[in-house]
Amino acid sequence: MIGTQIKPDYSDKIAEFVKNGGEIKQAVNTNKAEFNYCNADTVLQSAERPNSHQNHILRTRAEKQGLKSYKPVAACKSCGTSERSVKSNICLECDRRRARAKTGLSLKNLEAVGHYLLDKGESVEFTNGGQKYVLKVEVA
Numbered sequence: 001m002i003g004t005q006i007k008p009d010y011s012d013k014i015a016e017f018v019k020n021g022g023e024i025k026q027a028v029n030t031n032k033a034e035f036n037y038c039n040a041d042t043v044l045q046s047a048e049r050p051n052s053h054q055n056h057i058l059r060t061r062a063e064k065q066g067l068k069s070y071k072p073v074a075a076c077k078s079c080g081t082s083e084r085s086v087k088s089n090i091c092l093e094c095d096r097r098r099a100r101a102k103t104g105l106s107l108k109n110l111e112a113v114g115h116y117l118l119d120k121g122e123s124v125e126f127t128n129g130g131q132k133y134v135l136k137v138e139v140a
């Protein structure tokens, strides 16, 4: 405890403060970090925007770890899952659903194609809009 008796070499201002009933107390560490504070509203706004600052941080972190997907601040608004591609920042589930809707293939059928290509050790070449593509199975 620091008493109210102070040495004469303290400034007059402090002496006056104590004389007038002021108390000098030791600083208390509250373990609160209030700088760089991210409130609930910011998180909510961030959830609406996949390119938000918070999501960008998470995406960059995942990229540095060599991950292909990352978990954004909030789940996807349209499908409710939370996994985004690090490369394109597209929701993976939405992307899968889009692919399924386009081909009319279910995920099960697509997986069957994957197993087929893997078993045969083959890849399929095809052309679309004058551009050559290759369909192959890779180890994740």
Ligand SMILES: [Zn+2]
Pocket (backbone or CB within 6 Å): 076, 077, 078, 079, 080, 081, 091, 092, 093, 094, 095
């Ligand atoms: Zn989605």
